[in-house]
Amino acid sequence: MAEGGLIDRTRPVRFSFDGAQLIGYAGDTLAAALLANGVRLVGRSFKYHRPRGILSAGPEEPNALVELREGAAREPNTRATVAEIFDGLVCRSQNRFPSLGFDLMSVAGALGPIFAAGFYYKTFMWPAAFWERVYEPLIRRAAGLGRASGLPDPDCYDKQSAFADLLVIGAGPAGLSAALQAARAGDRVILAEQDLALGGRLLADRRTIGGKPASVWLADTEAELRAADNVRILTRTTITGVYDGGTYAGIERVADHLASAGGLPRQRLWRIVAPRAVLATGAIERPLVFGGNDTPGVMLAGAVRTYLNRFAVKPGTRAVVFCNNDDAATTITDLLAAGVEIAGLVDSRSELPEPVRELVASHRVKVFANATVLEASGGKSLKRVSLGGQAQGTTLACDLLAMSGGWNPAVHLGSQHGGKPVWSERIAAFVPGPMPPGMQAVGAAAGQFLLAEALGTQAAVGAETDAITPLWQVPGTRGKAFVDVQNDVTASDVSLAAREGFTAVEHLKRYTTLGMATDQGKTSNVTGLALLAALTNRTIAQTGTTIFRPPYTPVAIGALAGAHRGPHYRPTRRTPGHDWAARHGAQFIEAGEWLRATHFPRGGETLQDATNREVRSVRQACGFCDVSTLGKIDVQGPDAAAFLDFIYANTISTLAPGRARYGIMLREDGVVFDDGTVTRLRPAHFLLTTSTANAAPVLRHLDVCRQILKPGLDLCIEPVTDQWAQFALAGPQARRILAISVDPATDISDAGLPFMGAVAATIAGIPARLFRISFSGELAYEIAVPAAQGGALASVLLEAGAAPYGLEALNVLRLEKGHVAGAELNGQTTAADLGLGRLLKKRQDFVGRALSQRPALLDQERQTLVGLRPRAVGRGLQAGAHLIPAGRQATAENDYGHVTSAAFSATLGHAIGLALLRGGARHAGQVFRAVSPLQGSETEVEIVAPVFHHPGGHALHA
Amino acid sequence: MRLTCPFCGNRSIAEFSYYGDATLTRPGSNAEQSAWVDYVYMRDNPAGPHSEFWYHEAACRQVLRVERDTRTHTILSVQTA
Structure with a gap:
């Protein structure tokens, strides 16, 4: 349209879709720009490869998933309804071969019955060997969505923490009102909005507040919030998860809408901590279930209004409106105002409300009350709808069907802590149940659909009404009637699942895939479980919902990783x-x-x-x-010696000042924890060393033992490694x-x-x-x-x-001296296993003493430390090789132990190794096979004492 | 999850290490082996309030005794051990 909307016609944006060069305007989403260019077919469906268009105008979009960008930056399964266009954007449709218009796989649509619910489980059962080699690759090729680039992500990502008194999630009229109220009260407020602009439905519907266009109220409110220094406004930021203790995750799309990030991170992961939160996430409109309801040109009525009013795009030229609620009047008014011809209003209710009757009468719109749409047809683009009910036999030519089955409050975030949403008969939808601590729902998210309720003020907003008579499935439909278009789940799949006993909602979800994949059933779940309720003679409330889990919308792995990639994965x-x-x-x-x-x-x-x-x-x-990597811990105080006697398995208190001693620590289960030296620098001042790997665990162990087990002792513990x-x-x-x-x-x-x-x-x-x-x-x-x-x-x-x-x-x-290290202190060995049993104190209590005396840990057949040398000089030895008695098969029952460490000894001129061997020194002088199936090597070794060089140790005392 | 450390204030759970059941008492050195097995290995898994140790490893290094509802992660109290 030549005028209107919230796009900037002075800033044209060039982009391409499947190679076609197109032009949109700044402020357009990709979906809006495609519709403006007359593109209605944007993808093929998951299983049947049916032609699909644009259903919605928001993050709930199940159909219009595209690949954005090229090369390493290619991002699959992006919702065209939230992606903003920029100059040079390249995007492609998905899941089609060889082209979107002519798709070979669409034959799957004709083979429909074999792809019915549970087809994976039923069709591809046998032979088992075919599963991985034949069936799975076939299915993966046929079914599916976009392609990942397979290349390292070239973009950078960021993480940021923020703290506030109040987090407002969603900046529609209800969220803005809540933010304004808190800001005026002096609270620190974070207002997070997934859209690029504040306003929510006020951007999409032509409303008045206090006698003026809503845009005036919106501009005033935004100005006041932006001017307040206690308010932080985050646009393009979706709150995706609610965690314990008032912790929220949000994804900010910092540079996704820019042709070049120019040094900015592409996305930023926010960790927001706020004791209170307002859930102002609005509501998501429900499609109606009738034949061909996935045909491009069939669209949610609210989305039709969004495209008309916000983006100044006519999604069609001749429209049918099909609804079960009072929203129809607004849709018809907006379509007429935009110059779209109305082929008819089809309302499933027998009694139409007064405003609708007046409207259709004054505009001579054909009305079919107590009627339904049985089937929409036209293949790649809607051509006509066939009516049922009172209008049985009528066919209306049209290229746009605006449907509304009512609205579902976006309760998702409010239910992530497990609080089940509650069914409301009045609005025929679930409203938030028990909420996470500190969270409160307002406006449409709370089931209050009227603008006056959202604003919570006395300001005049004009007449509004939200009456609804639920219509879950159109009776007597023809063709495939989809409940979940993203996963190609039809109404008959739901009834098949119910017949086969999958009557629990979670079973229905797994069996049919209803509500899975990128949209997580935002437009389909409630309808699906309403159908299930009817099939199983339960109420919807009894049937219940599936569990809501984070994330609310898909999150790029890169955003979770942030800067922690490659060398920055952790500090070096x-x-x-x-x-x-x-x-x-x-x-x-x-x-x-x-x-x-x-x-x-x-x-x-x-x-x-x-x-x-x-x-x-x-x-x-x-x-x-x-x-220097060895851990160093300083222990001081009058009770330091007594404490170290408790920590170490050997005695420390007898150490003289100016002397050091080797020490081992056990875990309380009797296994060796760590070893190192203890030096008594002064009578009440000790310095401990730990192995490099255990520097932090030993400090933790000392702190915990002192504070929990020996709180009465007087000492200080300080890490001094650095x-x-x-x-x-x-x-x-x-x-x-x-x-x-x-x-x-x-x-x-x-x-x-x-x-x-x-x-x-x-x-x-x-x-x-x-x-x-x-x-x-x-x-x-x-x-x-x-x-x-x-x-x-x-x-x-x-x-x-x-x-x-x-x-x-x-x-x-x-190794030449047989000193044990990490490979021998492997969390399974006892002091005795390592030849250090004599160090253990006999009488005094210490950590690990009691359980070190368990019979199983004293068993003579335990694997204990031995030395190894190859029988043939020149043969190498592999750590990890298993030890098999000579002449026996290399099988698990003949496995006597393994080589823990091995190296070539330059001093001795041959390879040496340490091993843990069942029976240990009892095998001294015997020959074993050191077999390493992993490396494909085998060496014959002789069992020797674990000290290879100067066993007497005279050099130490030189 | 967040814990309010009596020394450091309200902090992310990432700063803490879990050290398990705070109701256990280490047996005396002459206790039966079975008492040690209970102490080292046997744990209840209560649905509801649970007393447990958390070590504020990334900050003050104090061991804290925390009462937590295992069903909701509601923190009922935090004290020094």
Whole structure:
């Protein structure tokens, strides 16, 4: 139309649909622009590939689903009724082959009966082998909606939190009134509206408020709200979920309507916390159920008014209006005002209300009372309707059918906490039942359909009426009468399901797919269960509704992920020595949260070459390694020692100040939790280390044990992992190298700082803690300095002649000494399994003591720690390989255990491994097959003691 | 879900770790094994008010004793453990 509407005719927008170049205007949705260009056929249906058009004008749209954009940005199943057009938008119809107008799969429509309710279950039962290979791919090709791009999403997304006293969901007359009232009372208000503009039905219906056009009231209200600094207005924002404690999720379409995002996120996920919320989501109109009610040109009456009044588009030239309620008068008035010819009003009621009678009389509109539409026909575009009831035998030529079966309050968000909606006979619809705490429904969402009710004021709004006489299914229809057009569920599918015993609403949904997929039955659910109620002789209230769950409308996975993708999936932790290591050629690996240096290759060294060299440098001279990732926890207080005796399985309180001890913790179920060292820095001051992976769980364990189990003890627990850089310095030359930079006042001789001793010192001017601790079996120290000095310490050690080594060499060194690590502390092993049983305190209580004595944990046949070496030198060993006694089949019953860790020992010149083996050391000297079906490898191994290098440990005490 | 920490105020549940039934008492060191099995493994699953521990891990590190209705997630009370 040349004038009217809320579009900007000075800003034409070029877009394409299935290759055709079209023009719309700023302010148009894609659906409005398609209708304006005379496009009525926009898709093919899910099962039958029937031609489909545009049914609605809002987020409830089941039919007009299209693919937007191209390439990686292609987005399937987008509702044309909410997508805004922009210059250069490329969109395509879905589910058609080879083209929308001529679709080969539409033969499925002729084969209708085999696609009836439950066809998946009945038709494709056997042979079973055909299911995955033949039937499923066929069905997936035939049925379905849009295609995902299959490429990484090129857009960026954002997340934001917001807090308010009141969240108003929906900015129609009721929501605006509620927001205005709260804003004036001084509340912090968030007003969320899914549409691009505020107003709701006021944008679509020609109403007056206080004698002036509603647009005046709307403009005044919006101006006042925008001026208030306690109000935040979010347009293009759909509240999709209601969560506990007044938490709401919303999706803001920030840049979906822009040709170029220009650095903006495409969408933003809002987390809104508000103790109170107003549900002002309006109502969704119901289609009527008659033959061919899916033909393009059959449209909801309210949507017809939206296209006429808001978008200045005539959805047809000759219309039939079919209804069971008083809305017809408005529809006829608006159609006439737009110059659309009215072929007739078909009202299923025998008595028409006075205003309708006056209207049709004054405009000479043909009226068929107590009549129905039996069938709409025309294939790809509506051509005629055949009438029934009192008008049986009448056929009306038309290209538009505006239908209204009444309105369903949009109760969805109000029911997401499980509160069942309540049936209202007066409006023949469900209204909100028990609501989530703090939520209140207003206006049409509460079943109050009149504008005066929505505004809640005395302002004159003109005559209005909402009487309805339900008509759920037109009797005697011809052809397919759809209840759910998105899933191609017909009235006969519902009755078939009822006959076959699927009489519970949830069963009906699963069996027929009614109410599934992208629209979740917004236009179909209530009608479907009304049909079911009639078929099973129950009332609609007795039949009940299916459960409402988030999200209210489809949410892009990208919006949920936000910025947490790829390297930003989670924070990367770098050690204090990271930059130094990077400058010195380190290669890094992701190890849990951390990036750790695996090796420091020289020249063209491979990982194995570099690791071998680094291991030899430690065994023969001296190396240093960044071990800052180990968890560090500071425990202080008069009762610290008593508390640690309770936490550790071995005794801590006998430790002398300046001394360290290896400690293991059990879980309360008796299994080993973690291991590390405990150093008593001063009488009431301890420093614990944990394994890298358990730094956080151990802290949590300490806090919980202290506060719940030992609340009377006087101590403080503080994590200090991030405060310290810690380096291991290991090898026969370690003391000589340390002596170069340590302050002369510190005695680091074997007598001054013996094995498992600890002392405060200064190294090259840096305040440090020195621990004589060894993970490699060599003479070794761990040096802790303030985190910021990590790189400086590494430089000092390098200059003094030590060589850096990485995680790989560290692992080989510990394996050579048989020290257990994460692969052995696997949450199933006991201290005895790991050869550490003798550490457990005999008398005193500690966490895990009681259940560590369970018979099953003391069983001699448990898998316990052993060492492995291949029988043939040169053979490798795979961690994860299963151990099978030599000469036996590799079957589950012959599986005696598995290889937990394996590596090539540069010191010994062959592969070594640790394993958990049923019967453990009893098999010493025996030969097992180490079989790894996963890697397709097998090695014969000999069972040996788990300490490979210097079992006596004399190097430690050098 | 949200909890009102007595130290930190009203916070998202994402900041807390669940630590289970707050009505259990750790058996004495001489208790029967069956008492330990009950303590470590056996849990009721009540429909209604439930007393449980929540650890405010991402903030004050206090263990809180929370009364929660398991049917509605209504928080009835929050106290320090």
